[in-house]
Amino acid sequence: LAKTTQPISMDSYEGQEVNITCSHNNIATNDYITWYQQFPSQGPRFIIQGYKTKVTNEVASLFIPADRKSSTLSLPRVSLSDTAVYYCLVGDTGGFKTIFGAGTRLFVKA
Amino acid sequence: DAGITQSPRHKVTETGTPVTLRCHQTENHRYMYWYRQDPGHGLRLIHYSYGVKDTDKGEVSDGYSVSRSKTEDFLLTLESATSSQTSVYFCAISERLAGDSYEQYFGPGTRLTVT
Numbered sequence: 001l002a003k004t005t006q007p008i009s010m011d012s013y014e015g016q017e018v019n020i021t022c023s024h025n026n027i028a029t030n031d032y033i034t035w036y037q038q039f040p041s042q043g044p045r046f047i048i049q050g051y052k053t054k055v056t057n058e059v060a061s062l063f064i065p066a067d068r069k070s071s072t073l074s075l076p077r078v079s080l081s082d083t084a085v086y087y088c089l090v091g092d093t094g095g096f097k098t099i100f101g102a103g104t105r106l107f108v109k110a
Numbered sequence: 111d112a113g114i115t116q117s118p119r120h121k122v123t124e125t126g127t128p129v130t131l132r133c134h135q136t137e138n139h140r141y142m143y144w145y146r147q148d149p150g151h152g153l154r155l156i157h158y159s160y161g162v163k164d165t166d167k168g169e170v171s172d173g174y175s176v177s178r179s180k181t182e183d184f185l186l187t188l189e190s191a192t193s194s195q196t197s198v199y200f201c202a203i204s205e206r207l208a209g210d211s212y213e214q215y216f217g218p219g220t221r222l223t224v225t
Contacts, residue, residue, distance in 0.1 A: 032211045032212070034213070034214075036214075041219070042218065042219070043200045043202070043216025043217055043218060043219055044153065044200075044214075044216050045216070046213045046214065046215070049211055049213065051211070087152055087153075099152075099155075099169070100145075100152030100153040100154065101152050102150070102151060102152050103152050
């Protein structure tokens with residue numbers, strides 16, 4: 001099972017771009033990389049998913065190098081409401097074997 | 111938001127009593143999951159289901175059983191609750207997307223306290 005390593009916490013200021021890097025050295029060939037966001041007292045919420053290169057949606061970008069041993073979640077121009085825990089997951093189809101690590105606690109300051 | 115409800119949302123029970131948590135979905139998704147989350151930790155997979163009557167164990171399945179008799183319902187049972195099972199329990203659903211990827215949708219959680 002591919003485990004992930006992320007920074008425990010990060011601080012930022014409103015309006016800045018935030019990059020959170022996740023290491024997953026044992027990623028398997030058919031594993032996807034998925035990022036979730038979790039606010040206190042709520043279930044995680046899907047942010048973005050990718051397999052290789054770069055993926056962008058309306059809230060974030062995901063950068064994956066050619067070797068796929070790491071990935072970077074990029075949040076453009078964060079606001080106070082982006083304060084949350086961000087989880088990087090690596091897993092097979094269906095998510096049966098995905099493992100949630102401790103996540104990265106992002107704190108956005110005014 | 112995906113149509114996932116969990117019941118009860120909060121429960122306090124005594125050690126040794128059986129407890130059943132219910133997850134109900136209206137999305138007709140094939141896959142369903144039960145996770146637990148303890149303070150300061152990520153989610154840990156307890157059991158999952160890949161269809162009606164098809165279930166399997168996750169990372170922390172000891173002390174838990176599940177059943178899925180209908181597509182929309184996934185039940186988690188603690189046969190004899192212990193204090194170590196005090197936690198927040200999340201249900202999730204998913205469906206296979208194009209290209210062999212998936213996306214999980216999570217319910218609001220059930221806070222269980224075992225005294």
